[in-house]
Amino acid sequence: MRSKSDPECNGRKFVKIFTILEKYERNPSRLVPILQAVQEEYRYLPREVLTYVATALNISPARVFGVATFYSHFATEPRGKHVIRLCNGTACHVKDSIPILEVIRKRLKLEGKKITTDDMMFTVETVACLGACGLAPVVVVNEDVHGEMTPANGLELVEAIIAQELS
Amino acid sequence: MSAIAAPPTLSIDGIAVPINGERNLLELIRKTDIDLPTFCYHSDLSVYGACRLCIVDIAGRGIQGACSTAPEPGLVVRTQTEEIREIRKISVELLLANHERECTTCSKSASCQLQDVARRLGINKVRFKAVHEPAEVDRSSPSVTRDPNKCVLCGDCVRFCSEIQGIGAIDFAHRGHDVAVLPAFGNGLGEGECINCGQCAAVCPTGALTPRQEIDEVWKALVDPTKTVVAQIAPAVRIALGELFGMQPGESTRGQMVAALKRLGFKYVYDTAFAADLTVIEESNEFLARKSKAGKLPLFTSCCPAWVKFAEQYFPELLPNLSTCKSPQQMLGALVKELLPQELGVAKKNLVMVSIMPCTAKKFEAKRPEFAHEGVAEVDHVLTTQELARMIEEAGLRFMKLQPESFDMPMGFKTGAGVIFGNSGGVSEAVLRYASEKVTGRKLTNPDIHAVRGEDGLRIVEVPVGDITLKLGIVHGLKNARTLAEKARHGNCDLDIIEVMACPGGCIGGAGQPVSRNPDIRKLRTRGLYDVDKNMELHKSQENHFVTECYQRHLGEIGGRNAHRLLHTHYQNRRRIAGESIELGDGDSAEKLCVNVCTGTTCFLKGSQHILHELLDQVEQEQLHEKVSIHASFCFEQCSHGPTVSVDGKNVPSCTPEAAKNAILQAISEKVP
Numbered sequence: 149m150r151s152k153s154d155p156e157c158n159g160r161k162f163v164k165i166f167t168i169l170e171k172y173e174r175n176p177s178r179l180v181p182i183l184q185a186v187q188e189e190y191r192y193l194p195r196e197v198l199t200y201v202a203t204a205l206n207i208s209p210a211r212v213f214g215v216a217t218f219y220s221h222f223a224t225e226p227r228g229k230h231v232i233r234l235c236n237g238t239a240c241h242v243k244d245s246i247p248i249l250e251v252i253r254k255r256l257k258l259e260g261k262k263i264t265t266d267d268m269m270f271t272v273e274t275v276a277c278l279g280a281c282g283l284a285p286v287v288v289v290n291e292d293v294h295g296e297m298t299p300a301n302g303l304e305l306v307e308a309i310i311a312q313e314l315s
Numbered sequence: 316m317s318a319i320a321a322p323p324t325l326s327i328d329g330i331a332v333p334i335n336g337e338r339n340l341l342e343l344i345r346k347t348d349i350d351l352p353t354f355c356y357h358s359d360l361s362v363y364g365a366c367r368l369c370i371v372d373i374a375g376r377g378i379q380g381a382c383s384t385a386p387e388p389g390l391v392v393r394t395q396t397e398e399i400r401e402i403r404k405i406s407v408e409l410l411l412a413n414h415e416r417e418c419t420t421c422s423k424s425a426s427c428q429l430q431d432v433a434r435r436l437g438i439n440k441v442r443f444k445a446v447h448e449p450a451e452v453d454r455s456s457p458s459v460t461r462d463p464n465k466c467v468l469c470g471d472c473v474r475f476c477s478e479i480q481g482i483g484a485i486d487f488a489h490r491g492h493d494v495a496v497l498p499a500f501g502n503g504l505g506e507g508e509c510i511n512c513g514q515c516a517a518v519c520p521t522g523a524l525t526p527r528q529e530i531d532e533v534w535k536a537l538v539d540p541t542k543t544v545v546a547q548i549a550p551a552v553r554i555a556l557g558e559l560f561g562m563q564p565g566e567s568t569r570g571q572m573v574a575a576l577k578r579l580g581f582k583y584v585y586d587t588a589f590a591a592d593l594t595v596i597e598e599s600n601e602f603l604a605r606k607s608k609a610g611k612l613p614l615f616t617s618c619c620p621a622w623v624k625f626a627e628q629y630f631p632e633l634l635p636n637l638s639t640c641k642s643p644q645q646m647l648g649a650l651v652k653e654l655l656p657q658e659l660g661v662a663k664k665n666l667v668m669v670s671i672m673p674c675t676a677k678k679f680e681a682k683r684p685e686f687a688h689e690g691v692a693e694v695d696h697v698l699t700t701q702e703l704a705r706m707i708e709e710a711g712l713r714f715m716k717l718q719p720e721s722f723d724m725p726m727g728f729k730t731g732a733g734v735i736f737g738n739s740g741g742v743s744e745a746v747l748r749y750a751s752e753k754v755t756g757r758k759l760t761n762p763d764i765h766a767v768r769g770e771d772g773l774r775i776v777e778v779p780v781g782d783i784t785l786k787l788g789i790v791h792g793l794k795n796a797r798t799l800a801e802k803a804r805h806g807n808c809d810l811d812i813i814e815v816m817a818c819p820g821g822c823i824g825g826a827g828q829p830v831s832r833n834p835d836i837r838k839l840r841t842r843g844l845y846d847v848d849k850n851m852e853l854h855k856s857q858e859n860h861f862v863t864e865c866y867q868r869h870l871g872e873i874g875g876r877n878a879h880r881l882l883h884t885h886y887q888n889r890r891r892i893a894g895e896s897i898e899l900g901d902g903d904s905a906e907k908l909c910v911n912v913c914t915g916t917t918c919f920l921k922g923s924q925h926i927l928h929e930l931l932d933q934v935e936q937e938q939l940h941e942k943v944s945i946h947a948s949f950c951f952e953q954c955s956h957g958p959t960v961s962v963d964g965k966n967v968p969s970c971t972p973e974a975a976k977n978a979i980l981q982a983i984s985e986k987v988p
């Protein structure tokens with residue numbers, strides 16, 4: 149078992165937020181880049197941090213939450229170490245992206261509305277058009293784009309990560 | 316002298332209409348007596364332009380939203396074309412498709428604008444299928460019920476809360492299909508910053524936001540033979556209740572209201588204005604004492620519970636400036652529960668106090684823990700004007716035909732000063748009527764003090780009282796209150812008294828009042844209250860002999876011990892949002908010294924970020940990870956002594972980085988056996 153986080157990592161991350169807020173001069177009109185920078189630190193936007201940001205910018209937490217949930221790029225729930233995004237834009241959809249999603253979710257035991265595995269290793273989500281329709285159907289693992297996928301290749305990608313994590 | 320040039324005109328449905336500075340086409344069109352349907356337009360709020368019902372056809376420009384088009388000379392505007400009719404119908408059908416159409420059980424049914432528009436546009440079928448999954452109804456707030464399934468996303472509530480109240484407790488969240496109006500993090504409305512003013516429900520065109528109902532509980536008490544049920548009625552109710560029974564806005568209902576309550580089974584009916592007279596006396600004396608002894612000024616009034624919660628959340632350092640007087644509702648409740656059990660020989664727990672208020676925040680106030688003593692609340696239930704009307708209808712009473720009855724004595728007796736408490740400027744005027752006689756020792760011959768009357772949301776007035784001039788601030792809408800409170804916080808406010816009411820125009824515009832689309836409603840209701848005052852014999856609280864007698868028999872001295880016990884209260888710092896602390900060390904901290912740095916609004920402004928930063932550095936430099944875990948927490952509700960840091964459960968008020976470090980080192984050394 150690995151520990152939940154490094155001993156001093158949380159503290160450092162939080163200090164980083166101070167720096168981000170100062171960098172944008174605590175200007176509420178810069179909320180989007182501020183959230184962007186915060187998400188880079190935490191990989192998602194934790195509630196408490198959003199409240200802190202709202203306090204520092206002197207705007208209401210409801211407004212910050214609204215902006216954080218408006219852009220699909222922002223996540224308000226913790227995300228897994230590896231993020232698998234499946235394009236479900238029109239082109240990918242007609243080229244059968246859904247069966248790929250289904251096998252991956254099944255392999256990772258994701259049911260119902262759950263998109264992140266209990267061990268916080270994977271998050272699987274669908275996104276609207278990634279602009280790579282020529283390669284449809286497209287799967288993005290972390291930052292790497294994989295085109296012309298099939299359920300079988302999709303599964304392979306996942307297995308490869310699992311194997312690497314276990315080694 | 317040349318003749319005044321005729322104003323430029325534009326054409327609306329073939330008629331030339333003069334332009335006189337209207338802000339948008341919609342205003343101009345409505346002036347020509349065409350009531351274009353809208354959901355998202357509200358003259359007090361910014362223009363949103365989302366509902367698309369106000370569309371018109373402008374020659375050369377095509378279909379445009381009237382609310383977001385400026386009137387220009389020469390425009391040729393049509394409000395009805397085949398295309399416009401079809402677009403409007405589709406817009407409404409799309410809204411209806413996703414709307415939970417349980418109209419018969421909706422408390423907005425009688426005043427729902429969605430129903431109204433659907434009927435007006437002759438919508439007889441809905442061609443679209445719902446795409447929304449039903450969402451849970453939010454009943455966490457004592458004041459407002461939120462049913463997301465009925466929201467049409469017009470945003471009126473969002474804009475009222477942020478533009479007029481300066482809060483922003485609710486906002487749009489999510490996107491596409493999932494867009495919804497939500498409190499922060501999708502929490503319940505009762506868990507956050509909402510100050511319970513209910514104005515979001517007042518502007519909401521549908522049943523998505525409605526005042527919380529307490530009718531069932533009241534019926535239950537009324538039919539229970541072991542209970543004695545007593546009512547009090549706030550001033551603003553009497554000039555608005557009649558609107559629901561065909562009377563003119565502002566017309567006083569006089570005795571029918573009392574008669575109706577008696578017929579419903581209330582044993583005694585008292586007047587909250589009696590307690591308002593008491594408030595005037597207590598609060599004026601509190602003010603004069605502060606003024607003469609260089610006490611905390613400006614004195615903020617405390618009769619509006621929405622404002623009180625607002626102050627507790629955002630201006631903890633000003634809490635000592637708030638009058639310690641309870642609101643009239645609570646004063647009357649406290650007196651009833653103190654005096655009646657003995658007089659009537661009923662047990663305290665069997666005496667039920669129901670107040671009829673124009674206000675939803677009073678529902679919250681009645682539930683504040685400090686207003687219950689040994690499990691007995693001062694006020695058990697709060698009904699709004701709307702709810703009372705509903706009960707009258709349910710009982711089938713023919714309101715207008717009821718034989719008028721009068722309030723019960725002694726607590727049904729009031730002066731005009733107590734009555735004008737219901738509108739903005741009224742509390743100030745009532746206090747001045749008292750203070751000026753007290754200061755000068757001379758009789759005030761004309762009680763009307765016109766300087767404090769008016770409609771503006773923020774008024775500063777100077778009133779001579781004897782040899783001195785008192786400077787008053789009078790505000791309605793909490794954004795205006797914030798403006799003055801900010802000044803007071805920074806010590807650059809030379810006002811003596813600041814009267815605050817959260818609702819537009821004061822209590823007469825409370826969210827519990829009948830829903831009205833009459834643009835003159837506030838003016839009419841305000842005039843109604845001043846007329847009631849005019850028609851009364853007594854206009855000054857000090858002339859209320861039942862109040863005088865109440866002091867002699869029960870309360871003792873003004874501002875004395877007993878008066879304080881029954882009529883005064885205290886305030887608490889309040890966090891804006893429920894939330895856990897942010898863990899800044901590693902996960903398991905059970906064995907460690909727990910250090911919490913408050914990062915709530917006040918402590919943040921007082922520099923808690925700096926402290927946090929230094930402490931994290933200290934932990935790093937001195938390798939204290941094993942011994943200390945640091946957390947950032949939201950508001951310890953100790954704001955007036957901020958910044959606050961707690962070390963092992965002990966608060967270090969007015970903390971500095973050094974003080975915090977020392978406290979940590981000391982606590983560590985104590986922990987070592």
Ligand code: SF4
Nearest residue numbers: 476509510512513515
């Ligand atoms: S009740 Fe008042 S404070 Fe609360 S959400 Fe509605 S408008 Fe905002």
Ligand code: SF4
Nearest residue numbers: 466467469470472519
């Ligand atoms: S809750 Fe009411 S006022 Fe608010 S957006 Fe929905 S329909 Fe409009």
Ligand code: FES
Nearest residue numbers: 364365366367382
């Ligand atoms: S009133 Fe113009 S778009 Fe709603």
